[in-house]
Amino acid sequence: MQQFFRWIGTALLAALLAAGMARAQDSGPADPLPELRDIGQTLDWQAVAEGPRPASVPLGPMTALGGIADWAHVTGAGSRTWYTRRGTLRQMEAIYRRQRELLESAGFEIRTAGFSADRTGAGVGSNAWIGLYLAANPLPEGAPALQGAEEPAQGALIASREGAEGTLWVVMLVTQPGPQQIGVLLDLTQTLRSDPPPALGLQAMDRAIRRQGRVVLDGLRFDEAGALTPDSEPVLSALAHYLRANQRQEFRLVGHTEERGSLADAARLSQRQAEAVIAALVARHGVQRDSLRAFGLGPLSPLFPNDSEAGRARNRRVELVAGP
Secondary structure (H helix, E strand, O other), rough: OHHHHHHHHHHHHHHHHHHOOOOOOOOOOOOOOOHHOOOOOOHHHHEOOOHHHHHHEEOOOOOOOOOOOOEEEEEEEEEEEEEEEEHHHHHHHHHHHHHHHHHOOOEEEEEEEEOOOOOOOOOOHHHHHHHHHHOOOOOOOOOOOOOOOOOEEEEEEEEEEEEEEEEEEEEEEEEEEEEEEEEEEEEEEEEEEEEEEOOOOOOHHHHHHHHEEEEEOOOEEEEEOOOOOHHHHHHHHHHHHHHOOOHHHEEEEEEEOOOOOOOOHEEEEEEEHHHHHHHHHHHHHOHHHHHHHEEEEEOOOOOOOOOHHHHHHOHHHHEEEEEE
């Protein structure tokens, strides 16, 4: 049960990020991605986008002409968060490597990265490179100073992670704001898919469950009454294969809808969708019902704003959640 409620919290956080969050006030700043915060870091500053905003993500080093040729220009909700911890120059590269390990452990693909021991040159993480990044993505007024005058080492990590809601982009700068101090600027941008994602395969399903404990079963389709349509079969087949390979694990099939009609009607529809998936798995694929339970949450945990048809379509979904 505790794992289920942790999943609910994760889903709600993802929905807030996708919809655009307001700056934290009464409760203070919160970690946008707790799995990227290393031991000993304190969260000292944060700015959160109040809605989708443009961001430029550099994907390579500087060229001979003094610019960065490869950028991903994206739009989405996001945040900028500043962490600090005590640390010396000798620890800088180890902490940089640790931040990279945290990104990879959280399922991010490193798109480009670099560490500079003296800030010079044109590589990723150099002074000139970071200057170009901050020129394209200016820090707001009141942001902390990222680098002290005498501390030479710094690095940068750029990564992305695909999810049901779209692509989450990370730019992480590891710097020294002062003696005995190491800082990490974490810039996040969550883009939204404009089209439905492709049908989910077995490998993607397994990877998402291992990393996040849940996965959106992209490719399942339902009619207005909540019954599965025939084009759902490829995902059902992959899901059945995964469940048969993990028979000792209990799972929940959790249905979701967009905001429409009454809350009670939406909850009943999402429950029917989750139960339809279990019924198809048992009847057509020989999956044991004992390890599966159906729940319908209606519109209570959206991934996207419900103010467009694309957003409503993505909120109509069933998720597989690990746990009793």
